[in-house]
Amino acid sequence: MSFPQGPRLVLAAFGAATLLGGCTQIxxxxxxxxxxxxxxxxxxxxxxxxxxxxxxxxxSFVGQFDEQERDWYYVSRNTRQYAFRSPRPTAQTVxxxxxxxxxxVERVERTGLDLAANIRPTSDETPTLGRNRSLFEELFGxxxxxxxxxxxxxxxxxxx
Numbered sequence: 001m002s003f004p005q006g007p008r009l010v011l012a013a014f015g016a017a018t019l020l021g022g023c024t025q026i027x028x029x030x031x032x033x034x035x036x037x038x039x040x041x042x043x044x045x046x047x048x049x050x051x052x053x054x055x056x057x058x059x060s061f062v063g064q065f066d067e068q069e070r071d072w073y074y075v076s077r078n079t080r081q082y083a084f085r086s087p088r089p090t091a092q093t094v095x096x097x098x099x100x101x102x103x104x105v106e107r108v109e110r111t112g113l114d115l116a117a118n119i120r121p122t123s124d125e126t127p128t129l130g131r132n133r134s135l136f137e138e139l140f141g142x143x144x145x146x147x148x149x150x151x152x153x154x155x156x157x158x159x160x
Contacts, residue, residue: 026081027090032060032074034093039110042097047105052097059097070106072097092116 038055047055056074063071074095079087092113100106133141 023083026087028079028081028087030077030079032056032076032093032095034074034076034095039095039108042105042108044105044107049099049103052105056095056097068099068101070099070101072099089113089116 041055042052052072059072060075061073062069063073074093074097076091076093076095077089078091080090081087090113094111094115096109096111098106098109
């Protein structure tokens with residue numbers, strides 16, 4: 001069965017478009033939307049927590065090691081990815097706003113993609129303390145050991 005020239009051309013164009021569609025670049029954004037004007041409006045010694053929330057909004061996260069929540073972080077990241085590959089960062093901004101004990105802005109620091117670390121998990125095993133026991137030793141190893149004297153600080157003279 002032969003097709004006329006027109007439908008063959010349409011079918012070939014549709015097939016090529018489908019194949020090339022997998023090669024398109026996907027761009028993404030995660031986190032805070034950076035506005036340079038708003039960020040430059042935050043001034044140390046002038047602003048406080050209320051004015052920062054009014055200008056920038058709530059932070060992406062707050063420092064975990066201070067009960068007074070003196071460190072606020074605004075995180076923004078742009079990524080790109082092709083088809084089925086993992087997304088790769090193209091730009092990143094971390095805005096760190098530090099407050100003093102009274103709640104006034106002490107300093108504003110900004111870092112970029114230069115401090116981002118790419119962490120790749122490994123399939124190697126993590127060494128642990130203890131014995132390597134087989135499945136049967138794990139399942140049946142405690143049979144007969146429960147309630148015996150001499151285990152876990154117990155002695156025949158001093159049962160606990």
